[in-house]
Amino acid sequence: MDKEADKELDNRQVIGSWLSGPRATAESMGVDFGYRGERFGLPEHGPGSIASLGRRVAAICVDWALCALIAYGLLADGPSSLGNWTLLVFTVTGILTVGTLGSTPGKRLLGLRVVHLSGERLSFPRAAARTVLLALAVPALIWDRDSRGLHDRLTEAVQLRV
Known part of the structure; x- marks a missing residue:
């Protein structure tokens, strides 16, 4: 028994x-x-901590909506080409804003920024590579234990709360 x-x-x-x-x-x-970001010496909560998944998803939705509005108003020939133009505007906007300012309009609105693991601004080539990988979607869906997507790992980037 x-x-x-x-x-x-x-x-x-x-x-x-x-x-x-x-x-x-x-x-x-x-x-x-440990907590997310502990390996990098980041705080567990508050400014400088790794951005939550909810904020990151909300920021990408805001960015996508803005890019769709731009594509619809300026570039699209009709509804059939809107998605392609939106992706192009999203990629160009991401490269330019992350490469120069460290955040996209959606990230800025939600209090996020993208930095190198050293804490410095992400270089323009790294920002461009990160944005192209993000546009491919699959690298952004593969995460590590710190909730960093493959696109962030490959470019040594991290998204932080401001």
Whole structure:
């Protein structure tokens, strides 16, 4: 009877570890991940901390809406070409604003900026590479434990709260 109870408990633990994910399993084994940005010496909360996912998504939505408005008003021949022109305006705007000011209009509105891991402004070539990777979408959907997308990792960038 004890063997059956132990077996059932082991099965529950295995299923529970699968449902809670690899991070929870690693933490239960004693691995300490710390908070987002701790590896870079950033604060956990407040100005200078890594931007939350919600703020970053809201900023990209604001940027996309502004670029769609520009594309619709100035460039698009009709609804069929609006998406392509919006993507082009989004990419050019991102390269120019992140490369010079350190943030897009949406990021500025939501209090975010993009910097190099050293804390300095992101160089123009890095900003251009980051924006092109972001326009491809897939690199932005692959994250590390600090919630940085692959486009940020490849360009050694981080999005911070101002």
